[in-house]
Amino acid sequence: MSILLSALPILLLIWAMTKRHSVPSHIALPSTALLVAAIQYGYFEADVRLMLANSVAGILSVLTPISIVAGAILLNRVLFYSGAEAVLSRWLKSVSQNKVAQLMIIGWAFAFMIEGASGFGTPAAIAAPILIGLGFPILPVAVLTLTMNSIPVSFGAVGTPIWFGLSGLSLTTQSLHEVAQHTALINMLAAFVVPIMALRFVVSWQDIRSNLVFILLSILSCTVPYVLVAQWNLEFPALVGGAVGVMLSVILAARGVGLATSTTDQNSEAVLDSKEVMKALSPFMLLIAILLLTRLPSVGLKQWLNSTLPIGQWTSYIGEFEVSRSLVFGLHNILGTDISWQYKSLYVPALIPFVLVVFVCVPLFRMSLQQVKLAIKDTGGRLRLPCVSLIGALVMVNLMMQGEASSPMFLIAQGFSQVLGESWAFTAALLGALGSFFSGSATVSNLTFGAIQLEIAQSVGLPVGLILALQSAGAAMGNMVCINNIIAVSTIVGISNKEGLIITRTLRPMLAYALIAALYSYGFLWLL
Template sequence: MAFLGTFISVFPILLLIWLMTKKQALPSHIALPISALLVGVIQFFYFDADWRLLTANIISGTLSVITPISIIAGAILLNRVLAISGAESVIAHWLESISTNAIAQLMIIGWAFAFMLEGASGFGTPAAIAAPMLVGLGFHPLKVAMLALVMNSVPVSFGAVGTPIWFGLEALNLNSEEIFEVATQTALINSMAAFIIPIMALKFVTSWQMIRQNIVFILLSILSCTVPYYWIATWNYEFPALIGGAIGLMISIALAKQRIGLKADENDLPRGEKVPFKALVFALSPLVLLIVILIVTRISQLGIKGLLTDMTLWFGFDIGHAYFSVSQALVLSVENILNTPVGWSYKTLYVPALIPFLLVVLISIPLLKMSRSNVAEAFADTGRRMKLPLISLAAALIMVNFMMLGGEHSPIFLIANAFSSITGDNWSYFSALLGALGSFFSGSATVSNLTFSGIQQSIAMQVGLPISVVLALQSAGAAMGNMVCINNIIAVSTILGIANKEGYIIKKTIIPMMVYGVIAALVGAGLILI
C-alpha cells in the first residue's frame, strides 16, 4: 500500500513534466489545470479528502494567484514604461559605454545586479528587472529567460533579506548558533556551485569560445559577489545576498571599465559613445528608486517593514462560511474558508506590486515626461500579457495546495518519506533534491524550507547525519529549484513576451539544476567528514 500511495502521489508530477516536455508539448495554461484536476481526483477518491477541504483549497489557490500575478504585472508595467519612454535605450547605451563585451554585460546585469536584487526583494524581482534589460541590449529573449533562471539561484537562500533562513526555518526552534551554522554552510555550498552554475547559464546565450576568452573576468565577477556573500553569512543571515551583490556589482563594473579579464572578440563592437550624465541620471532614477524602496521596506530595523506588515485588525466581517478582515497595514485575509482551517492573505503594501513597482511607475511617468498615449500604451500592453499566465499560475497554486493536503499523509510527504527510506544514511546526497522539489511546486525557497525542513531534520536524526548540514542542503536545494520552478518560468516568459516555451525551458534548465545538486551533495559530504 505504501508503494501504491507513493506511485499515485508522484504520477501527476511525472504527467505534468511529460505534458510540458514531449515533442508536441502542451502550454502550461493547459498542462497545469489537467495535472491539478488529477491531483484533486486522487485526493478525493484515494486519500478520502473532504470535499469542503478540497474546495477551500481551490478557493485559496485561486486567491493566492493575486500575489505572483500582481508582481508580474508591476514588473511588466515598469519595463514598458522604461522601454516606451526611451529610458531603457539610454541605459543600454550607458552599458555599452562601459563595455560592449557580451560576457561583461551578461555578468554585470544577469549575475551581479540580479544577485543584489534577489537580496533586497526576492519574489522573482531579479528576473523581472534584469532580464528585460538584457533583451533591450539585443540578447535573444528565450536565451535570456534561461540565463536569468539559472543565474538567480545562488543568492536565493538569502533572498528577500534572508527570509528563507530566518522565517523558513523558524518552526524548528533552532538557537541562534545553530541558525548561523546552517547559514554559513548554506553559503559555502552555494558559493562552491557558483564556480560552475553562472558559466552554464552563460552558455545558453553565448559560445564556449567567448566564455573561455573571458573566463578571468567571469571568475572575478563571481568571486566579487560570493566572497562577501560567504563572509557576511558567518555573522548575519539577512544581508549576504544584498550586500554581496552590491559589492559584486561595483567591482564587476570597475573590472569591465578597465577590461580586466576581458578579451576583445571579433564580434565585440567599439565602445559606445559616452551618455550625458543628466540623461543617465533620469533614465536610471526609476531603477535606483526601486532598489532604495525595496531595501528600506525590507530591513526590519528601519521600522517601515513593521508598518507595512502590521496585522492589527482594522475591520472584519463574516462573508458566509468564511471571515474576511483587513489589517491596519491593509493586509487582506480570508480565514476559515468553508468552515475549514484553510485561509488566505495578501500583504497589499508589502508584496512588491503597489510598493515599489506601481509607486515607481507613477513617479516615473512625469519624471520621464511620458505622454498620455504612451502611458495608455504601457498599461494596455501589460494587460494583454496577463491573461494566460493567470490561468497557469492559478492551476499551479491549486495543485500545490492539493499536493500538500493531508499533513504527514499528504502526497508530497509520501514522496519525501519514500526518498528517505530508499537512501538511508546516504540521504545527504539527495537532500538538496527534496528542497528543489519544494521550490518546483511552490515557487518559493521560503515555502520549500517551511514545508520540508521538519522532514529533513527528522531524517537527519533518524539516520545519524549532522542536522545543520542536512538543513543547509535543504536550503541550497530550495535555491537551485528556482531554475525549474513553474511559477518563475511563467513569470519571466510573460515579462519577456515568450509564449508556450515552458516545457522547453524546463528541459534546458534542469541540466544545470542537476549539476548544482551534484555539487551540493559533494560539498555536503565534505562537511559531514569535517
C-alpha cells in the same frame, strides 16, 4: 501504491510539458490540479469541503505572483516607451560592448543584489528586460536569468528563507548560523559552475573561454563577501554580495580586466550625458532604495506594512473577510475550515515598489498620456493565460499538501528518505528543490520540508546543520525549474508555450548544482 499515486500527477505534468509537442502550461497545470483532486478524493478519501477550501485559497493566492509580474511588466513598458531603456542600453555598451561582461553585470551581479533586497522572483523580472533591450535573444535570456537567480536565493529578501523558513524548528542561534555558513559555502562552490552554464545558453563556449578571467572575478566579487557576511549574519549575505559585485564588475568591465579584446569591443558609443544616464538609472536606484526601506526591520516600515490589525471584518458563506490598517486582505475559515488566505498589498513587491516607481517615472520622463496607455495595454495583454496557468499551479500545490503528514507531497519525501537511509545526505538538496518546484518559494520549501529534513537527520545520525543547509541550498536551486517563476519570466519577456522547453534547459544546471551539494556533503562527512 500511495507513493506511486502521489508522484503520478507530477510525473505526468513533467512529461506533458517537456515532450516534443508540449502541452501549454495554461492547459497542463489546471489539468494536473484536477488529477490531484481526483486522487485525493478517490484514493485518499480526502474531505471534499477541505479540498474546495484549498482550491479557493489557491485561486486567491494567484494575486501575489500575478501582481508582481504585472508591476514588473508595467515598469518595463514605461521605461521602454519613455526612452529610458534605450539610454540604459547605450550606457551599458559604453561601459563594455563585450556581451559576456553585459550578461555578468546585469544577469549575475545586479540580479544577485536585487534578490538580496527583495526575492519574490523580482531579479529575473527586472534583469531579463534589460538584457533583451541590449539586443540579446528573448528565450535564451529567460533561461539565463532563471538559472543565475539561484545562488543568492538562500539569503534572498534579506535572509527570509533561513531566519523565517527554518523558524519553526526551534533551532538555537548558533545552529542557525551553522546552517547559514554551510549554505553559503555550498552556494559559493556551485557559483563556479552554474553561471558558466547559464552563459552558455546565450553565448558560445569560445566567448566563455576567452572571457573566463572576467567571469571568475565577477563571480568572486559577489560570492566572497556573500560567504564572509554569512559567517555572522543571516539577513545581508546576498544583498552585500550583490552590491559589492555590481560595483566591482562594472569597474573591471570598464577597464577591460579579464575580457577578450577585439575591434568590435572598442567603445564606439557617443559620449553620454551623465545627467541623462543618472536619470535613466534613477528608477532602479529608487526601486532598490524602496525595497531596502520596506525590508529592513530596523527601519520600522516592514512591521507597519505587515500589520494585521483589522479595521474592517465581514462574514459570508465563503469565510470571514478582513482588511487591516496596512491593507492586508485576508479570508479566514474558508468554507468553515481552518484554511486561510492573505494578501499583503503594500508589502508584496507590486504596488510598492513597481507601481510607485511608475508614478514617479511618468512625470520624470515627461511621458504623454498615449505612452502611458500603451504601457498599460501591453501589460494587460500579457496576463490572461499566465493567470490561468498560475491558478492551476497554486491549486495543485495546495491539494498536494493537503493531509499534513499523509499528504501526497509528504509521502513522496518520506518514500525517498526510507529508500536512501544514511545516504540521504547525498540527495537531501533535491527535496529542497522539489519544494521550490512546487511552491515557487525557497522560504515555503524550507517551511514545508525543514521539519522532515530535521527528523531524517536525527533518526539516521547525520549532522543537523549540514542537512538543513542542503535543504536551503536545494530550495535555492529549485528556483531554476520552479513553474511559477518560469511562467512569470515568460510573461514579462513576452513568450508563450515555452515553459516545458525552459524546464528541460534549466534542469541541467540544477542537476549540476545538486551534484556539487552532494560532493560537499560527502567531503564534510569524510572529514568528520
